[in-house]
Amino acid sequence: MSTKIVSIAKALPAYSRQTDEIIPFVKQWMNAQEERFQRKVIKIFENAAVDKRYSIMAPEEVFTATSFQEKNDIYIREVKKLGKNVLTDALHKADWKPDSLDYIITVSCTGIMIPSLDAYLINDVGLKQDVVRLPVTEMGCAAGVSGMIYAHNFLKANPGKRAAVIAVEAPTATFQLEDYSMVNIVSAAIFGDGAACVLLSSEEEAIGPKILGEGMYHFYDNTHMMGFNLTNTGLQMILDKSVPETIASHFPKIIHPFLASFGKDIEQVDHLIFHPGGKKIVMTVEELFGSLGKNIEDTKEVLRAYGNMSSATVLYVLERFINKNPSPGEVGLLLSFGPGFSAQRVLVEW
Structure with a gap:
């Protein structure tokens, strides 16, 4: 199943x-x-x-x-x-x-x-x-x-x-x-x-990319980095300027052990389905993966066309990949970041 x-x-x-x-x-x-x-x-x-x-x-x-x-x-x-x-x-x-x-x-x-x-x-x-x-x-x-x-x-x-x-x-x-x-x-x-x-x-006859695995990664002592303050005028954004640098420093621990636990490495990932948190985060990710021949063009395009729509945004990136109908056996890595501070990952295979 x-x-x-x-x-x-x-x-x-x-x-x-x-x-x-x-x-x-x-x-x-x-x-x-x-x-x-x-x-x-x-x-x-x-x-x-x-x-x-x-x-x-x-x-x-x-x-x-x-x-x-x-x-x-x-x-x-x-x-x-x-x-x-x-x-x-x-x-x-x-x-x-x-x-x-x-x-x-x-x-x-x-x-x-x-x-x-x-x-x-x-x-x-x-x-x-x-x-x-x-x-x-x-x-x-x-x-x-x-x-x-x-x-x-x-x-x-x-x-x-x-x-x-x-x-x-x-x-x-x-x-x-x-x-x-x-x-x-x-x-x-x-x-x-x-x-x-x-x-x-989880029906046997279901058709579509399958989830190979998933996992969460929590950054210790970084609850101050992102969230909302509840004020009399509404939800006031909390967004620490160190978010891109903090993500970059944790990237090896976020990506490599997760992929290894499912018998994969970054070379075997065909599609990076990443949440476009903002220009600086996109640039940080691009610098980290550019040398590996990976691109995040779909992530950048979703940011350009819609902006960051919080939780929905990575699903817009996923839709773009699903509409491309990747070849059987190709692997995609979904990744998003949020308050806590945390990284959420899902590995899929077409």
Whole structure:
């Protein structure tokens, strides 16, 4: 018995803007700041390697003083829509009936809702009454891969079952209008909103790339590096500037023992399916793997076209590879990083 990735789908919110269309709003937002600082901020947006981003709100709403409650209400309303759309699309691609799902994992860290998204999907999509549900809310950018790890372990223990991982994120709902810190500015420059859904199965007849193995790697004493502060104005980003360097220093321990535990080495990995956390992280990974003849062009392209959509982003990269229909026997390595600080890994084979 093995776990197969049967289908994958993505969904995007209604609003979108090219980066050059966002700049006038940024300039207006920065109007009262010192001119030299304004120029620096504009350069950050222009050099973020993000050409376009999607949003659950129009730019006018993003750059308007809204309360935490107002932003979170928009988050809840739009996350329900995106979750329903992306799950329905993935089910259609797999030719699965909604009530055939046995396990549903929903992933989001950019807003707060209780009941969680999965409860609404049971009603809106028509899932069966005894479906097992798991909301994942505090693993940030790593949670798309985390969700796949949880689904894989459920399916390993339950042959002949089906699972869905739905990641829906809206980082624009966390933008802090009165915060002119570099963390808030860099976050605004690199993040965008989006949703993705992966369907997995442990049925013998399932068709798709199989999961060879998975694992988590935790960085000791680095809980300060990434996360959110819960403030009166919403979720305020925590993003330490040392993240790329810290990742680079741990890369050998993250990659090589993990691959070796499944009888592989980096030379045998054909596809790097990496989460595009931001330009600096992408550059760090590229430097580490460029000498091995590996490329992360799909990771860079997803960042350029959508920005960092937190947990959903790596699934957009995975979709690009699945759509290319790699040859049988080719191996791919999924990797994402998130609060904790942690790295999440999944090894797949076509």
